[in-house]
Amino acid sequence: MLAYIEEKELKAGDRLPPERELSAELGMSRRALRQSLRRLELEGQIWRGRRNGTILGSRPPTAALGIDRRLGRASPDDILSARIVIEPSIAALAATKASEADLVNIENCAHRTAEAAGDDSWVQWDGAFHLAIAAATRNEVFVALISSFNASRAEGPWRRIRLLAMTAEKRRNSVAHHAAICEAMRQRSPEDAARAMRRHLAAVQTHIFE
Known part of the structure; x- marks a missing residue:
């Protein structure tokens, strides 16, 4: 995941592709991908919301209600x-x-x-x-x-x-x-x-x- 982010030159605020596309591009299962995303979220490198998708960077104040x-x-x-x-x-x-x-x-x-x-x-x-x-x-x-x-x-x-x-x-x-x-x-x-x-x-x- 980190190599993908670096290769695509993604930065804070950029949105990751949907899980289906991302798992296919990375050649990993959806389950493994979700575990990777969850770890990145716990480390504060991404945040996720039902309507927002997966965004690089820390969760902004407006996303915290x-x-x-x-x-x-x-x-x-x-x-x-x-x-x-x-x-x-x-x-x-x-x-x-x-x-x-x-x-x-x-x-x-x-x-x-x-x-x-x-x-x-x-x-x-x-x-x-x-x-x-x-x-x-x-x-x-x-x-x-x-x-x-x-x-x-x-x-x-x-x-x-x-x-x-x-x-x-x-x-x-x-x-x-x-x-x-x-x-x-x-x-x-x-x-x-x-x-x-x-x-x-x-x-x-x-x-x-x-």
């Missing part, structure tokens, strides 16, 4: 409080709807977060972990919400607070929480997935504001 501007004005405490309400339900739904490929993507993001050396890498893969769970619900509203949450905590007050508050021990705790969420989703238990996600986000709130 226009809520990014309001989140930009919201306090970190407000955003975390909203996440504690919303994301356990997303995790519960994903536990019942995730495909095997979805579970592999979620677990891969959890592993990459655990291996992250720097703050920027941690934020990228932690955000990708939560976005992969939202994507497993097959609900574009949840995907847009989590994309907006990720964008809000990558800059401004969030970045300053995160650099001051997050220690190596707290990150190890988050890694353990991610593993518990993955296990609950593997067991197809919406109740356990919701409980594990709520515990994780409550711990993040405590770590940041204690």
Whole structure:
């Protein structure tokens, strides 16, 4: 996929061909193509929407239901409080709807977060972990919400607070929480997935504001 993008000299904002054409041109199955596209999406190199197709680059604010501007004005405490309400339900739904490929993507993001050396890498893969769970619900509203949450905590007050508050021990705790969420989703238990996600986000709130 990356070689194709380079060969065609595609840039941010360019639209990729439909999956049927792309899979034929690349000589790969639709399933393999979707896995490649999903990984690129988790890494922030493409974004997809039902009416937009597959676009190179990061998801623009207008594609995230226009809520990014309001989140930009919201306090970190407000955003975390909203996440504690919303994301356990997303995790519960994903536990019942995730495909095997979805579970592999979620677990891969959890592993990459655990291996992250720097703050920027941690934020990228932690955000990708939560976005992969939202994507497993097959609900574009949840995907847009989590994309907006990720964008809000990558800059401004969030970045300053995160650099001051997050220690190596707290990150190890988050890694353990991610593993518990993955296990609950593997067991197809919406109740356990919701409980594990709520515990994780409550711990993040405590770590940041204690």
